Amino acid sequence: MMEPGLYHILTVSIALFFIGVMGFLTRRNLITMLMSLELILNSVNLNFIAFNKYVWPGKMDGLFFTIFIIAIAAAEAAVAIAIIINLYRSNQSIDVTNAEDLKY
Amino acid sequence: MPNAINIALIPLLPFAGFLLSGLFGRKYIRNFAGMLGTALILGSAILALYTAYDYFFVYGKVDGVYQQFVPLKITWLAFTKELSIDMGLVIDPISVMMLVVVTFVSLMVHIYSLGYLKGEERFATYYAYLGLFTFSMLGLVLASNIFQIYIFWELVGVSSFLLIGFYYDKPSAVAASKKAFIVTRFADLGFLIGILILSYFSGTLDFQELIARLTSPESNEAKAAAASTFLGASALTWGAALVFMGGAGKSAMFPLHIWLPDAMEGPTPVSALIHAATMVVAGVYLVARLFPVFALSTPAVLEMIGWVGAVSAIVAAVIACTQTDIKRVLAYSTMSQIGYMMFALGVSKYGGEAGLGYTASMFHLFTHAMFKALLFLGAGAVIHYVHSNEMKDMGGLRKKMPVTHFTFLIACLSIAGVPFLSGFYSKEEILLAAYHSNTAIYYIALVTSGLTAFYMFRLYFNIFWNKPYEAHGGHHGHGEGGLVMMLPLILLAIGAAGAGYIPFGELVSSDGKALESHFDIAFSAAPVLLGLTGIAVAAWMYLKENKKPENMASSLGGIYKAAYHKFYIDELYLFITKKVLFNLVGRTAAWFDRTIVDGLVNLTGNTTVLVAEGIKKFQSGKVQQYAIYFLAGVVLLAAFFVYVWR
Numbered sequence: 238m239m240e241p242g243l244y245h246i247l248t249v250s251i252a253l254f255f256i257g258v259m260g261f262l263t264r265r266n267l268i269t270m271l272m273s274l275e276l277i278l279n280s281v282n283l284n285f286i287a288f289n290k291y292v293w294p295g296k297m298d299g300l301f302f303t304i305f306i307i308a309i310a311a312a313e314a315a316v317a318i319a320i321i322i323n324l325y326r327s328n329q330s331i332d333v334t335n336a337e338d339l340k341y
Numbered sequence: 342m343p344n345a346i347n348i349a350l351i352p353l354l355p356f357a358g359f360l361l362s363g364l365f366g367r368k369y370i371r372n373f374a375g376m377l378g379t380a381l382i383l384g385s386a387i388l389a390l391y392t393a394y395d396y397f398f399v400y401g402k403v404d405g406v407y408q409q410f411v412p413l414k415i416t417w418l419a420f421t422k423e424l425s426i427d428m429g430l431v432i433d434p435i436s437v438m439m440l441v442v443v444t445f446v447s448l449m450v451h452i453y454s455l456g457y458l459k460g461e462e463r464f465a466t467y468y469a470y471l472g473l474f475t476f477s478m479l480g481l482v483l484a485s486n487i488f489q490i491y492i493f494w495e496l497v498g499v500s501s502f503l504l505i506g507f508y509y510d511k512p513s514a515v516a517a518s519k520k521a522f523i524v525t526r527f528a529d530l531g532f533l534i535g536i537l538i539l540s541y542f543s544g545t546l547d548f549q550e551l552i553a554r555l556t557s558p559e560s561n562e563a564k565a566a567a568a569s570t571f572l573g574a575s576a577l578t579w580g581a582a583l584v585f586m587g588g589a590g591k592s593a594m595f596p597l598h599i600w601l602p603d604a605m606e607g608p609t610p611v612s613a614l615i616h617a618a619t620m621v622v623a624g625v626y627l628v629a630r631l632f633p634v635f636a637l638s639t640p641a642v643l644e645m646i647g648w649v650g651a652v653s654a655i656v657a658a659v660i661a662c663t664q665t666d667i668k669r670v671l672a673y674s675t676m677s678q679i680g681y682m683m684f685a686l687g688v689s690k691y692g693g694e695a696g697l698g699y700t701a702s703m704f705h706l707f708t709h710a711m712f713k714a715l716l717f718l719g720a721g722a723v724i725h726y727v728h729s730n731e732m733k734d735m736g737g738l739r740k741k742m743p744v745t746h747f748t749f750l751i752a753c754l755s756i757a758g759v760p761f762l763s764g765f766y767s768k769e770e771i772l773l774a775a776y777h778s779n780t781a782i783y784y785i786a787l788v789t790s791g792l793t794a795f796y797m798f799r800l801y802f803n804i805f806w807n808k809p810y811e812a813h814g815g816h817h818g819h820g821e822g823g824l825v826m827m828l829p830l831i832l833l834a835i836g837a838a839g840a841g842y843i844p845f846g847e848l849v850s851s852d853g854k855a856l857e858s859h860f861d862i863a864f865s866a867a868p869v870l871l872g873l874t875g876i877a878v879a880a881w882m883y884l885k886e887n888k889k890p891e892n893m894a895s896s897l898g899g900i901y902k903a904a905y906h907k908f909y910i911d912e913l914y915l916f917i918t919k920k921v922l923f924n925l926v927g928r929t930a931a932w933f934d935r936t937i938v939d940g941l942v943n944l945t946g947n948t949t950v951l952v953a954e955g956i957k958k959f960q961s962g963k964v965q966q967y968a969i970y971f972l973a974g975v976v977l978l979a980a981f982f983v984y985v986w987r
Contacts, residue, residue, distance in 0.1 A: 258972065261965070261968060262965050262968060262969060262972075263965075270965075333963075333964055333965065334963075336962075336964070337961070337962035337963055338962060339962050340960050340961050340962030341957040341958070341960045341961075
């Protein structure tokens with residue numbers, strides 16, 4: 238069995254990224270959109286880890302970035318969930334098409 | 342030597358009166374303001390008389406020539422080491438003479454106004470304005486610097502404006518004050534440009550220096566000024582002509598005279614002070630002050646001054662014959678007499694016997710101040726009595742107002758040039774000067790002197806004779822006016838009768854040397870006869886009420902009508918300003934402002950709105966749309982950095 242290389246991991250990461258983008262742009266449910274966002278962030282994490290391992294094995298930068306992103310994603314999820322709950326309270330819905338009041 | 346403090350106090354005392362009455366007049370010293378102003382001006386007048394005595398008879402003359410003294414000079418604004426605006430006092434024959442005239446007439450008017458404006462609500466304000474005017478006029482007279490004279494010149498204009506518009510609830514007074522201000526201001530623009538030209542070439546603003554540099558033909562300044570030309574005339578000529586333009590505006594010379602008759606809307610004592618005796622002769626004074634420059638460096642301008650004066654004299658005299666408002670008659674008479682002074686300067690030369698015109702002009706200025714102030718104050722008393730300015734409401738007043746009648750008669754005789762009164766002497770000198778220098782002007786002056794006698798006696802007979810006096814409406818409790826109104830009349834009458842006996846030629850002359858004035862009976866015969874004829878014609882027409890004036894007017898037809906309408910000069914001005922300036926220049930400027938200037942601003946605004954209308958759709962509120970834009974932006978930037986930037 239072949240050892241997975243950089244390109245394999247990048248392929249997975251790209252697939253993950255575009256699945257996330259697709260979900261973010263097409264889904265109407267805010268929770269699902271948030272999940273898609275997490276997919277995008279994780280694809281980036283995967284990229285950082287892969288480059289760190291295969292290109293500069295002696296360094297730790299990629300790992301640190303990844304840990305930062307995970308921390309920020311957690312905080313962002315908390316904020317986003319709070320916003321979504323408040324939106325539900327006022328709109329009785331978490332459909333993104335119903336939340337279009339903030340416009341020109 | 343002159344005492345600087347005494348002389349400085351002459352203008353400063355009325356200024357103190359202005360400050361006190363102006364600041365505290367309304368509340369604290371309301372009834373007392375008139376007495377205060379009068380007391381202060383009395384102090385000024387005594388100081389002025391003392392200064393005149395001291396100058397003319399004690400220290401003024403050195404080796405038979407009257408010297409110019411500058412007892413005080415303070416540098417106010419220094420531009421460079423050479424060029425500065427100074428505030429100074431000049432003592433020379435004409436300034437000393439003017440000090441006496443201004444303070445004396447002002448004192449008379451102050452006293453007279455105590456009676457004339459009694460009970461007036463803005464009594465203290467009136468005295469404040471009078472104080473300001475007297476201060477500015479005295480400052481103008483004493484100015485040692487051409488810029489100082491300009492400052493006081495404008496101050497005089499402002500106080501004239503305030504006093505013409507004193508009855509500010511009367512629309513005609515407001516219009517007249519504006520007209521006076523705008524017309525004189527327009528002339529002062531020329532004056533300012535003239536000052537700038539003269540001072541640019543001479544490199545100084547000081548009168549003594551300026552005259553010295555511009556009159557000596559060898560000096561570099563005079564050469565430079567004569568060498569640079571503009572439109573065919575040298576810069577020096579332009580400068581002198583423009584300075585004269587300022588003087589012509591202030592002195593109501595044709596064609597800038599239109600403000601003076603309207604200025605009669607002010608209280609009558611004000612007309613006596615400002616628009617007869619003092620301010621309107623400022624132009625004559627200015628020409629006299631710069632006389633060496635005019636006479637030695639720019640004879641062409643001096644000749645123009647002569648013609649402007651002569652034309653003003655005769656035009657005003659003709660108009661005066663037809664007016665029915667007594668103050669307007671006097672206003673045109675003033676303009677005519679100032680025309681006399683102007684052309685007397687215009688026909689004069691610098692120095693010696695040929696400088697007779699200069700002396701005559703100053704002499705006439707002096708005597709004119711006396712009899713014209715008297716005429717105005719007398720007219721004021723008449724107006725006070727009958728409550729009307731129109732001749733038709735008057736007549737037969739000689740028994741009702743004996744003092745006014747007698748003093749008015751003296752003034753009329755004096756201005757008509759009847760022998761042995763002051764006007765005779767000064768007018769003879771002017772005619773003599775004109776005769777020796779410019780015959781055309783002499784004949785104009787001769788005709789004018791006949792007309793003067795006619796219109797003055799037309800006025801006199803219409804007021805005091807003609808028909809028996811009938812009271813028009815209302816109250817007639819008061820008599821001629823109290824002592825405060827009669828005393829100035831009597832004092833001025835003494836002046837009008839006796840001022841001619843002052844040996845003016847010895848005191849005031851163009852170069853300071855005494856001038857022998859001699860009278861020639863044969864020469865005097867023509868003007869005196871003409872004057873007497875004028876009086877006789879006036880008596881024939883107006884002594885008794887009759888139809889002759891109407892018949893005369895209708896037989897003269899067009900000429901009478903044109904003169905009655907002041908030769909349509911007002912209409913001409915209105916035509917030029919309203920039709921030509923407003924329509925051509927004003928409308929074009931307004932169009933430019935509205936379409937081009939405003940248009941540019943509107944264009945900017947409209948473009949912004951249009952663009953905003955277009956791009957505001959992008960802010961749709963749809964989060965996913967934003968995400969697409971963002972993604973597209975990232976892709977484009979990535980493509981840019983990958984393929985283009987490298």
